[in-house]
Amino acid sequence: MSDIQPQQQHHIKLAEESLQKQSTTLNLGPTHPATHGVFQNILEIDGEIVLETTPTIGYIHRAFEKIAERRPYYQITTLTDRLNYCSSPINNMGWHLTVEKLLGIKTPKRVDYLRVLIMELARIADHLVCNSVIAVDTGALTTFTYVFQWREHIYEIFEEVCGSRLTTNIGRVGGFERNFSEAAFTKIRNFIEGFPKVMKEFEALLNRNRIFMERCIGAGPISAERALNYGFTGPNLRAAGVDYDVRVAEPYCSYEDFEFKIPIGTTGDVYDRFMVRNGEIWESFSIVKQALEKVEQIEREFPEQKDVFYAPEADHFHLPAKEEVYTKMEALIYHFKIIMGEINAPAGEVYQAVEGGNGELGFYLISDGGRTPYRLHFRRPCFIYYQAYPEIVKNGLLSDAVVALSSLNVIAGELDA
Amino acid sequence: MALTKEIVKERLVSQFGEQLTEWEEPYGLLTFRAAADMNLKVMQFLYDDEGLAFRFLTDLTAVHFPDRKGEELSVVYHLHSLTNNVRVRMKIYVPIEKPDVFTATQLFSGANWMERETYDFYGINFIGHPNLIRILNVDEMDYFPMRKEYELEDPTRIDKDDEMFGR
Numbered sequence: 001m002s003d004i005q006p007q008q009q010h011h012i013k014l015a016e017e018s019l020q021k022q023s024t025t026l027n028l029g030p031t032h033p034a035t036h037g038v039f040q041n042i043l044e045i046d047g048e049i050v051l052e053t054t055p056t057i058g059y060i061h062r063a064f065e066k067i068a069e070r071r072p073y074y075q076i077t078t079l080t081d082r083l084n085y086c087s088s089p090i091n092n093m094g095w096h097l098t099v100e101k102l103l104g105i106k107t108p109k110r111v112d113y114l115r116v117l118i119m120e121l122a123r124i125a126d127h128l129v130c131n132s133v134i135a136v137d138t139g140a141l142t143t144f145t146y147v148f149q150w151r152e153h154i155y156e157i158f159e160e161v162c163g164s165r166l167t168t169n170i171g172r173v174g175g176f177e178r179n180f181s182e183a184a185f186t187k188i189r190n191f192i193e194g195f196p197k198v199m200k201e202f203e204a205l206l207n208r209n210r211i212f213m214e215r216c217i218g219a220g221p222i223s224a225e226r227a228l229n230y231g232f233t234g235p236n237l238r239a240a241g242v243d244y245d246v247r248v249a250e251p252y253c254s255y256e257d258f259e260f261k262i263p264i265g266t267t268g269d270v271y272d273r274f275m276v277r278n279g280e281i282w283e284s285f286s287i288v289k290q291a292l293e294k295v296e297q298i299e300r301e302f303p304e305q306k307d308v309f310y311a312p313e314a315d316h317f318h319l320p321a322k323e324e325v326y327t328k329m330e331a332l333i334y335h336f337k338i339i340m341g342e343i344n345a346p347a348g349e350v351y352q353a354v355e356g357g358n359g360e361l362g363f364y365l366i367s368d369g370g371r372t373p374y375r376l377h378f379r380r381p382c383f384i385y386y387q388a389y390p391e392i393v394k395n396g397l398l399s400d401a402v403v404a405l406s407s408l409n410v411i412a413g414e415l416d417a
Numbered sequence: 418m419a420l421t422k423e424i425v426k427e428r429l430v431s432q433f434g435e436q437l438t439e440w441e442e443p444y445g446l447l448t449f450r451a452a453a454d455m456n457l458k459v460m461q462f463l464y465d466d467e468g469l470a471f472r473f474l475t476d477l478t479a480v481h482f483p484d485r486k487g488e489e490l491s492v493v494y495h496l497h498s499l500t501n502n503v504r505v506r507m508k509i510y511v512p513i514e515k516p517d518v519f520t521a522t523q524l525f526s527g528a529n530w531m532e533r534e535t536y537d538f539y540g541i542n543f544i545g546h547p548n549l550i551r552i553l554n555v556d557e558m559d560y561f562p563m564r565k566e567y568e569l570e571d572p573t574r575i576d577k578d579d580e581m582f583g584r
Contacts, residue, residue: 061554065563066562067569070569230525231475244499249502349444351444351506362475383534384530388526
């Protein structure tokens with residue numbers, strides 16, 4: 001019996017140490033176990049315990065920062081769509097706010113409120129995807145299909161406002177491309193009416209569900225101190241117990257006019273992240289209602305503002321209406337100049353942050369006074385906090401690692417830019 | 418008393434004096450330039466000081482200025498004091514032939530991937546980084562694509578066979 005050797009591998013060349021070691025190497029990906037995008041993790045596991053994780057990223061890197069250096073400002077909006085594609089309107093408007101800051105444009109209140117309305121709807125859609133998918137990864141498909149109908153309603157609102165659903169390209173520098181139609185407001189009202197019942201049922205199915213709780217509580221925790229050190233932002237940081245929210249710290253788009261709470265957790269585990277997102281859905285829902293009320297109030301008090309949907313100072317960036325382009329010389333010239341990207345922006349250096357679906361989405365823009373940015377850097381929250389993943393799942397179960405990945409809400413588009 | 422940009426500037430000037438230059442406030446964000454080998458000392462001071470407490474690294478990236486001879490590459494740090502809600506921006510400049518910068522990974526774990534990304538695209542050599550390898554680009558790449566000498570392909574070129582892509 002003494003001559004038993006490790007079996008000779010003729011076709012697969014294994015490293016010498018892989019025959020000797022006690023742990024197993026497991027390749028998780030390149031597709032995500034529940035297909036949230038393209039991630040690869042090489043796990044070192046001992047039985048079911050994860051010892052070490054090596055994430056590989058960059059599978060869908062599309063060189064947005066390089067491309068942005070040749071594009072006129074209005075064409076970069078479509079690049080931001082493809083960062084966190086679960087909540088593109090927030091990215092779009094974050095970019096518009098950046099350019100507006102560079103140009104020194106102050107948007108009218110009605111535009112601000114409409115933007116807030118759209119951004120909060122996008123946040124609800126983003127959190128719905130994340131939370132329902134946590135449930136899917138723990139084995140409960142029902143809630144996913146149930147709330148996705150309501151994500152669909154949100155996308156219909158986007159479609160009514162801008163014409164597209166996922167990669168929205170919503171709004172323009174200075175405001176919106178056109179005014180909201182009556183149908184859009186009707187859809188928003190229908191959403192406000194119907195959504196709470198569904199959300200309550202979603203929570204009733206999961207929040208105190210014993211199986212779900214036992215899967216999630218204690219899985220993939222991170223302390224507040226480590227989370228801050230890793231540069232966490234957004235719901236993942238708040239789940240660890242830090243109440244940092246860009247909407248409050250540096251209000252943009254008149255967020256200071258709204259009343260809302262910041263839900264926080266304590267342990268930063270999967271369950272806390274789930275509960276914080278649920279809490280935020282309710283807060284966002286309340287902001288949507290407030291925004292709609294404020295828009296209606298403006299229309300009641302100043303009926304002439306009903307047609308205000310962009311800042312007048314942004315004329316050089318805002319496409320004139322089509323009927324004017326066909327009938328008026330000046331409008332035609334502007335249309336042509338804007339489409340050809342022949343508008344120069346002033347030289348300057350801007351950092352603008354918005355609270356994206358996953359955290360602080362920052363735009364660091366350097367303009368040298370030309371038609372395109374000299375340098376544009378996206379601070380992508382996913383990219384920054386995903387590097388904590390090996391630490392989060394270390395010494396946990398393999399199944400916890402999968403749930404932890406979905407609860408972090410890592411979106412491949414944002415991760416890889 | 419709430420921490421203001423003026424106090425931050427005052428504290429930094431009294432600590433480092435002439436080593437920090439080019440004080441600006443573009444769009445309200447306190448910006449300064451530090452000597453290339455001072456980045457860690459300044460960040461450590463901002464981090465340790467109880468009154469300042471800049472303990473959050475918001476962003477780290479680089480910019481390429483081909484015309485600035487001897488200081489072509491700039492590394493830009495955005496730091497945030499969350500308790501006081503004040504941001505600062507620190508820039509350092511290094512020559513493109515020898516782009517050596519001290520790593521911030523000892524201070525901020527989050528700097529790990531941000532520095533790898535900066536290395537990947539600009540070739541900044543972060544001294545002391547635990548794992549300075551490419552992150553988004555392929556490992557075999559032998560240049561740093563975000564540098565200005567690598568222009569994007571001319572979209573109107575016709576000498577390329579694009580049959581495979583249906584163009």
